[in-house]
Amino acid sequence: MAKQEDIFKKLVAHAKEYGFIFQSSEIYDGLGAVYDYAQKGVELKNNIKEYWWKSMVYMHENIVGIDSAIFMHPTVWKASGHVDAFNDPLIDNKDSKKRYRADVLIEEHREKYQQKIEKEVEKAAQRFGEKFDKEQFLATNARVLENQQKIDELTERYASAMQKGDLDELRQIILDYEITDPVSGTKNWTDVRQFNLMFDTKLGSVTDDAAKIYLRPETAQGIFVNYLNVQKTGRMKIPFGIAQIGKAFRNEIVARQFIFRMREFEQMEMQFFVKPGTEMEWFNAWREKRLRWHKALGMGDGNYRLHDHDKLAHYANAATDIEYNFPFGFKELEGIHSRTDFDLKQHQEFSGKKIQYFDNETNESYIPYVVETSIGLDRMFLSVLSHAYTEEEVVKEDGSGSETRVVLRIPAFLAPVKLAIFPLIKKDGLPEKAREIYHQLKYNFNCEYEEKDTIGRRYRRQDAAGTPYCITVDHQTLQDNTVTLRDRDTMLQERIAIEQLDKIVSGKVNIRTLLNKLEE
Ligand code: ATP
Secondary structure (H helix, E strand, C coil), rough: CCHHHHHHHHHHHHHHHHCCEEECCCCCCCCCCCCHHHHHHHHHHHHHHHHHHHHHHHCCCCCEEEECCCCHHHHHHHCCHHHHHHHEEEEEECCCCEEEHHHHHHHHHHEEEEEEEHHHHHHHHHHHHHHHHHHHHHHHHHHHHHHHHHHHHHHHHHHHHHHHHHHHHHHHHHCCCCCCCCCCCCHHHCCEEECCCCEEECCCCCCCCCEEEEEEECCCHHHHCCHHHHHHHHHCCEEEEEEEEEEEEEECCCCHHHHHCCEEEEEEEEEEEECCCCHHHHHHHHHHHHHHHHHHCCCCCCEEEEEEEECCCCCCCCEEEEEECCCCCCEEEEEEEEEEEEEHHHHHEEEEECCCCCCCCCCCEEEEEEEEEEEEEEEEHHHHHHHEEEEEEEEEECCCCCCEEEEEEECCCCCCCCEEEEEECCCHHHHHHHHHHHHHCCCCCCCEEEECCCCHHHHHHHHCCCEEEEEEHHHHHHHHHHEEEEEECCCCCCEHHHHHHHHHHHHHHHHHHHHHHCCC
16 A cells, blocks of 8 residues: 555656646645646646547537536526535544544545455465456455455445434444544544535625625536527437536545545536436446446556445435546546436426426427436546556666666557657757658647757656657658657657658547547
């Protein structure tokens, strides 16, 4: 575990050093859980958005996108239940004076039992080698069964407490399971209290009669209140979806783990409107589709797992998280929720406007049901970065012994810079030729031109920034119009004609290749 934590620390430092993520207002010592995306970070973020947007909007005839305002009429949040129910249960440790989310403490404790089980499996797999039967082991090993029983008992009590909103019981669970504060190590806990996570502000210039409004805590409501407009103007037929990418704000209490939990973050959400009664079918279909979207990136199928919710939000009748194996364990990356007709019905009631769909094939009117896919763009960014960050021993460029190479193995389609172009040396017309190639390729790829330092150093810098390909212009280039193309991951170089570059690199980095995988 300590090793993983070390890697995470290095990753955070690396993200700053190579211009991916800076702390917000760093010169004033930062602002808690708020971050800025830097020159490389914004490119990676835009590429993730492009992958999501194209896979949703361009690849589905029946999904369209919108971009709604962050400020919304305050009644939206009464109707959605956020004013009354968007609460987190908080608990304080009296010794460390730190505040925690009670549900997070309990879930993390449960995860420890799971990790114990996984350790037992690992040990047994090593011991038994090829003869190892995992299923049988899970069903019979005494230590596994004991931990599984603890998980089941804890899950049952926890789910029931969350369903009922029973804060005393949540505290009792923390006491009964002897959950300690990770900072002070003590069990000196206060009562559990509820806290609303929405930021508010005032609309209008005169403070007295200005209306209190909220910064949206999710982008979904902007889609629900536009449902009728989009359905009518887009002549959409059910089933259909509306997608949106945008900022959301939550006054998170436990804001740790870098960009995993921020107070200002970005969501990519798609609400899919379906006929009542068909929602479970669509829920399952979207669960599969979203998992495929993640796996297509090639970041290791074993790094994802599905986790069905024990505690359902007030609007949902089914919910699953897609969890990713972050350096601090498996954690939610995306949520798939069957939201029933809760939101549209509430908006119909609070606005007094009829929100119905007329199905002219069956001649019925109804309020559609909704299946939502909701992914945090920043968490997606973190999953890519933590998968990508690698330290490896390699032979030095000059062949004199070995050295540690830090490389970001970002999937090539998402890499901030696709191509770095170098003249081997800064004279003999090589810079001019390299620049000529840069200007030829800049229309298709985000390229970088670099001429400082030895070629080996330049390769290392680009490896550490995640650039998948480097082109070097040397003296041979001037004679036969060929260059070397170096691959970040294999470090192999091949000689290629300049006129072939566009086509060859396109085949490796073009998002189309990735989108095609979704349809295989
Ligand atoms: P968590 O349980 O981790 O607080 P959540 O279940 O409240 O998350 P949702 O309301 O389902 O999250 O939001 C959908 C997605 O938005 C999440 O899967 C996550 O990727 C992202 N997200 C939510 N809160 C944050 C945050 N504070 N910072 C960054 N991303 C977030």
